[in-house]
Amino acid sequence: MKSKRGFMLVVFGALAVWLALYFAVVHPAFLHWGATAEENARVLPGEGAGGRIPPAASLNTRAITINAPPEKIWPWLIRLGIGRGGFYSYTWLENLFLAGIHNGEEPDPAAPSRKSGDYVRSFQFGADKPGQNGWRFEIVEDGRAFYLDPLWGPFVVEPIGTTQTRLLVRSRGVAVNPAARALLGLFFDPIHFTMEKRMMVEVKRLAESRPEPMRLLVVPAALGFLLAAFIASAVILSRKKKKLWILVPVLYAFLILILTKDAKSTLTGFTAAALIVAGFRALGRRGWAFIAGFWIYVDLVLIYAHDAYLIFGLAFLAAAFVFLQVRALRIRQARLAGNR
Numbered sequence: 001m002k003s004k005r006g007f008m009l010v011v012f013g014a015l016a017v018w019l020a021l022y023f024a025v026v027h028p029a030f031l032h033w034g035a036t037a038e039e040n041a042r043v044l045p046g047e048g049a050g051g052r053i054p055p056a057a058s059l060n061t062r063a064i065t066i067n068a069p070p071e072k073i074w075p076w077l078i079r080l081g082i083g084r085g086g087f088y089s090y091t092w093l094e095n096l097f098l099a100g101i102h103n104g105e106e107p108d109p110a111a112p113s114r115k116s117g118d119y120v121r122s123f124q125f126g127a128d129k130p131g132q133n134g135w136r137f138e139i140v141e142d143g144r145a146f147y148l149d150p151l152w153g154p155f156v157v158e159p160i161g162t163t164q165t166r167l168l169v170r171s172r173g174v175a176v177n178p179a180a181r182a183l184l185g186l187f188f189d190p191i192h193f194t195m196e197k198r199m200m201v202e203v204k205r206l207a208e209s210r211p212e213p214m215r216l217l218v219v220p221a222a223l224g225f226l227l228a229a230f231i232a233s234a235v236i237l238s239r240k241k242k243k244l245w246i247l248v249p250v251l252y253a254f255l256i257l258i259l260t261k262d263a264k265s266t267l268t269g270f271t272a273a274a275l276i277v278a279g280f281r282a283l284g285r286r287g288w289a290f291i292a293g294f295w296i297y298v299d300l301v302l303i304y305a306h307d308a309y310l311i312f313g314l315a316f317l318a319a320a321f322v323f324l325q326v327r328a329l330r331i332r333q334a335r336l337a338g339n340r
Contacts, residue, residue, distance in 0.1 A: 011289040018296050019186075027185055030193045030303055034200075035063040035168065044154045044170060045145035058173035062193075064200045066165045068207040070157040073165055074143050076203050077155055078113075079104075081120035081134070088202035089195040092309060095256060095265035096272075100124030102262070103202075115139070120148055124259075165207075167200060194302040201306075214310060221313025222264075225271050227320035232274035239281050249273035264309070271316070 032040050040061045066073055079085030086103035087094070094101045099122065116138045123133035130136045135148035147153030156168040171192070176184065205212070229249075236246045253270035256262065275294070280287035305311040 008289075011292060014296075015292055022299070023182075023185065026303065027189065030197075031058070031060045031189070033062045033193065033197060035061045039063055039166075039168060044156055044168065046140040046147060046154055059170065060173070061168060061170045062196060062200065063166060063168045064204055065160070066167055066204045066207050067163065068165060069163065070143060070159050070165050073157050073167060073203060073207045076206050077157070078137075078146065080148070081122070082124060083121065084114075087122075087195065087199050088206070089198040090308060091262060092265040092268050093191075093195070095260040095262040096269050098124075098256065098259045100260045167203065169196060169200060171196070190299055190303055194308065198308075214307060217310050217314065220317055221310045222267070224313035224315065224317030224320065225267050228316035229267065229271040229274055231320055231323055232271065232278040235278040236274065236281050242281055245277050245281060246274075248277050268309075268312075 044061075076085065076088070080087055082099075082101055084104070086101050088103055091101050091103055101122075101124075114137060118137040119128045119130075119134055120137050121128070121134040126133045128134060131150045135150065135152055138147045138149060140146060140154060144158070145154045145156045148155070151172045151174070152169075154168075154170055156166075156170075158166045158168070160166055173181075173184065233246060233249070237243050239245075249270045249272075252273045253266045256269045257266040260266075276291065279290035279294070283290055301308050301311050301315075
């Protein structure tokens with residue numbers, strides 16, 4: 001009983017430390033990733049007198065320097081949305097929520113040019129409803145700034161000399177009560193930052209015509225996901241009278257595959273769901289401690305990693321190797337004990 005109480009105290013202590021560090025250091029830092037104090041304070045196109053400054057609880061500006069002129073960047077930006085260029089972000093993460101997004105690295109010459117009033121979809125289902133499954137596109141200054149209404153924008157490209165450009169993206173949070181703001185800060189803000197940072201980094205890469213980095217690590221990362229999925233499934237199936245829990249990751253992965261046709265997202269979804277179920281099957285009520293630790297780790301990877309998929313996959317690969325080595329050692333020890 002005392003050991004259980006001590007274990008839970010350690011878990012709650014770790015969570016308390018993480019939450020304190022998160023809101024004191026991590027969260028404020030990524031809200032204005034890459035932007036200078038002057039850029040954060042500036043009035044951007046469309047925000048001046050008579051412009052749009054809706055009531056907001058937060059105003060976040062992020063920025064990146066791109067080694068290309070604005071005319072090389074603008075065509076990529078205005079292709080945002082389902083059926084165009086996607087969002088140049090983690091489709092495997094977007095499609096875990098069945099969004100149905102696929103990024104395109106080659107402009108479609110048959111696609112009509114984007115104009116003010118067009119609808120930019122963020123989700124494949126439902127009628128066009130700004131704020132629910134997409135945004136209304138509006139050009140403020142052609143070749144320089146546009147909005148995605150509601151609450152996302154402006155997207156601004158500003159030349160620095162003749163060979164560089166500053167890309168600024170501003171987003172607004174609606175005014176909510178402190179409890180809701182804390183929940184948004186914990187769950188929505190890191191996801192939004194992760195996706196937006198990836199989008200900006202990818203637009204930079206595409207505009208600079210650079211190849212995708214670290215391609216050689218894709219196969220080992222995928223192997224890591226496969227091994228993690230296999231081990232988690234084995235844990236679930238090894239529990240007597242609990243084998244049907246395997247249907248949770250199977251059905252989730254099947255739903256992702258059917259509705260998004262994204263193999264990477266399907267594997268990711270199955271692995272994540274299987275790990276969660278396996279954690280509870282193996283640890284019982286202590287599974288919540290596993291989920292809490294996993295959540296902290298996921299947050300850190302999404303916020304800080306250059307490529308979250310590769311980091312997750314390589315970490316799974318290392319963990320699977322350790323798990324299999326420990327398992328093999330225990331089997332050898334059991335055989336030696338049985339031969340005595």
